[in-house]
Amino acid sequence: MRSHRPGRLRRIVSVAAAVNDRDEEQAAAIRRRYLIRFEEDTLKSRPLWIRLIIEFLGTFVLVTVAAGSGVINHYVGGGPISRTAAVIAPGAVVMALIYAWGPLSGLHINPAVTFAFTSRRVFPPAWVVPYWVAQFAGAIGAALLLQAMFGHVSAGGNYPISTPGGEWRSFVMEIILTAILVSVILHTATGGRSIGHNAAIAVGSTVALLGLFASPISGSSMNPARTLGPDIVGANFTGWWVYVFGDFIGAAIAVVIIILVRGLPDKAEREAAEGGALPL
Template sequence: MSTSEIRNMEEGGFKELTGNEGGFCGSPEVVQVIQKVIAEVIGSYFLIFAGCCSVVLNKVEGSKGTITFPGICIVWGVSVMILVYALGHISGAHFNPAVTISFAIYRHFPLKQVPLYLIAQVLGSILASGTLYLLFDDLNESTYFGTVPAGSDVQSLVFEIITSFLLMFVISAVSTDNRAIGELAGIAVGMTIMIDVFIAGPISGASMNPARSFGPALVMHIYDGFWIYIVGPFVGAILGASAYNLIRFTDKPLKEISGSSKFLKSVSRATSFR
């Protein structure tokens, strides 16, 4: 075998491994998934960093009370709005495990990408929380930037379910329904976050996002009522997606939606008595 033949074989093997001719690493689908995951990490990082930083600055000495509670609400809402417009066309701008799971349940998101998104969102939250912990030396329980119940656990759980329901309901409308005005998605979602924080902030902290609560809890080792911020957002988001899926436009016949002719018969029987 000549030297040129050996060189050609080596180059062919290298191309196969690196994907220069359609291999795994060069697959457009793989590249797109990697880009989406990176976008989710970046988006989750800056969302948690900006929102939690406003909480810290409102608590620490030297700037205590300068941002105020309405200011914190605005920071969370505007941060989401900015990041949706910046990254929505790349990853969908989930930044929230509850949103990702809800999309996957109703087949608006590939199930195989769910684990990657969840890891990216949690990683972004941990990195942002770690950055804040390093920037502020005097952080303690009184300056905790995570979420803890201010009242009873049940009260906070209900608030988390309701606010997560509203958030996912709006997200489902502006991102999965062609009749909605897509260009205003960032504004609609951002304003929903702002309203939710106004409503639930004083009671539950208005997490609506398991990743948002996980990062600060892990970094500062404060887990008071942590289960609320896992159960509440997931339950609320799934219910919100289910509610919008129930009322969304469809051109399918009722028989196909119900999946049973008995359902149609029961409806017609009920209307005949009117």
């Protein structure tokens, strides 16, 4: 009887291993099916109205966070929100929004970015005006919310540094900052399915890092909607041209740079600009 025990144990172990292998194969098959379905949902074409909703909501959230720090500091008094926190928060929220909503619209949430993708010929020209309307509507909506809750929304605006020559220095700074940011966006939108998580980290970090060193000069807006939303609601247009012309010139420079170093766009880049090629 004892001589048969090792054989029985081996058979039991063999059966257990076979069951375990079968369970692992089944789990792998389930994961593959889930990923395929997730990929199909992520990459499918979205109608324009869904894209516009996302652009409106994304810009609303961004401006609420970016302008909200200044407004809340003015309302509470004493400056409880530090400059470091005020510039890191927009970068963090951009990172989160790219993860969450990037596949739905491309998550431009910035008229200069839409302009850059269109100039790069990876974004339909017919969608430019609707995107801009949604972006400015989101920015104005956020400014109205801040004004209704805390008042003095101009405290959350971007204005050139109030020193002699401050406007032109802010103008040059906005050109440089926007060129850097849009370059990062355009380059992470190239290369098809490697852009999703990388784009979220790269773009969000760029927004925060540029703000850390440049915000005392121009506020490091890099986004006409983010600036003009509070300007319109607060009726304070000091230096408005800095954030319109500066940001669009910076975006144009970024387009020239990517054309020089990477050439014409491919299909993957066009899909990324339209929100259809972000990876899992």
